[in-house]
């Protein structure tokens with residue numbers, strides 16, 4: 509029995525970055541709960557990631573490996589996840605705030621007669637329970653919440669936690685879980701991957717984001733150029749997406765993507781609460797805005813008050829020279 513069970517995810521490269529981050533958080537928290545860290549891997553071919561899981565902090569790895577689990581489906585994953593939680597009896601279950609975690613966590617908590625905290629940014633232990641900090645009111649306030657029942661099911665925002673240094677000398681007990689043939693109420697008839705060049709917005713360490721103040725779609729070409737210099741991804745406010753200046757897939761905010769990069773460069777974005785809900789967790793926000801009273805400056809570590817057309821070329825050549 510572990511004190512914390514992480515329900516992990518894998519991709520072609522093995523364990524996903526949020527899974528490694530959750531294992532880091534679980535290892536740090538488990539001391540305060542007096543137990544170890546377990547990882548559940550549910551999918552097809554997931555057994556290959558077990559060694560990496562041990563190196564990343566797992567003491568026990570449950571593998572539910574079956575062809576029927578190749579694509580995430582609530583009907584197939586939920587009973588498997590529930591079975592692993594019941595077998596392990598952890599006091600805390602962590603999932604990523606990903607498309608899978610968002611769907612699975614509340615359903616799992618309900619099945620287990622408990623409750624879920626979604627999208628935590630910080631976790632600490634107090635009196636044997638996890639205190640989770642999350643953003644609320646569209647990113648304008650933080651709340652600290654606990655679940656009073658066990659297991660405490662919590663989703664964790666990607667990039668909010670640090671992974672451990674991988675230690676190849678670490679070992680874990682591997683437990684293969686039997687998977688029953690699921691009863692599916694929906695069938696996946698095909699998968700279509702969105703074409704995308706460069707770094708995914710959710711994975712980027714640096715995001716260069718533009719808003720309505722750019723004045724037109726051409727300016728996003730300048731942002732892409734700057735992003736190229738910085739190895740960054742380009743995001744957009746909803747206002748700019750609604751105007752058709754940039755694809756809606758790149759929208760950051762309440763109704764778009766949530767990003768937590770090390771650096772979020774907000775260019776000609778006012779800083780509306782709905783936008784900040786998507787980027788407020790960034791480690792450093794730097795804003796360029798010609799209005800000194802723009803709300804974005806209240807969230808920014810550094811700000812430049814000027815026309816972005818003047819600032820952008822100077823910034824790009826300074827970054828290019830610095831990174832040479």
Ligand SMILES: Cc1cc2nc3c(=O)[nH]c(=O)nc-3n(C[C@H](O)[C@H](O)[C@H](O)COP(=O)(O)OP(=O)(O)OC[C@H]3O[C@@H](n4cnc5c(N)ncnc54)[C@H](O)[C@@H]3O)c2cc1C
Pocket residue numbers: 718719720721722744745746747748759760761762763764775776777778779780781782783786796797798799802814815816817
């Ligand atoms: C239910 C709901 C959900 C929403 N979801 C989202 C969401 O997911 N994401 C999101 O972004 N918004 C969302 N919005 C919209 C949000 O409220 C704002 O309207 C939007 O974020 C504003 O975008 P903006 O900052 O680009 O534009 P504006 O608010 O128009 O700001 C433009 C800024 O550019 C500055 N500027 C102008 N010219 C220049 C220049 N030459 N150089 C430098 N600065 C300049 C201006 O001073 C201004 O601060 C949502 C709204 C609602 C009601």
